[in-house]
Amino acid sequence: MGTWDTGHFDNDTAADFSGAVDDAPEAERAALLRNALTVAIEADYLDSDEGAPAVAAAALIAAQCPGGEPVTTAYGPDKPLPTLPAELRPLAVKALDAVLGENSELRELWDDAGDKEWAPGIARLREVLVAACAG
Known part of the structure; x- marks a missing residue:
């Protein structure tokens, strides 16, 4: 994986995913996000x-x-997303839990690198989603 920084899109795979989101018809973008989350959860x-x-x-x-x-x-x-369904929020929390979990290559790679920014960035993202689920 080509990674150049700790941001959520600062790697080749995430950048390619962004391109796929742009290429998808607007009506299919939420399903594309749901699929990415489901793959991680499962x-x-x-x-x-x-x-x-x-x-x-x-x-x-x-x-x-x-x-x-x-x-x-x-x-x-590059293209704006439609308003996304609220039911994606708890799925996003579960997916981030998987990303931060013991069976996650991303977590292993960042831990091995000794990075101190990536996991807190994911945790902040998760906090926003948890608060939105509760609200």
Whole structure:
């Protein structure tokens, strides 16, 4: 995986996912995000190529939540997303739990690198989503 920073879109896989979101018809974008989340949730071992799109999808969902940060990186989708269904929020939380879990290659890679920014960034994203689920 080509990674250049700790942001949610700062790797080749997430950037490619953003391109797929842009390429999808607007009516199919929510389903594309749901699929990325579901793949992460259902994986016995979460490969980084499955985890990175889940993180990107969660970031796009969180951006529409109260307190969520807009996705402004050049590696995120260029086209605006429609209003996403609220039922994606708890799925995004579960997917992020999988990404941070013991069976996640992404977590292993960042832990091995000794990084101190990636996991807290995922945790902040998760906090926004949890708050939006409760609200």
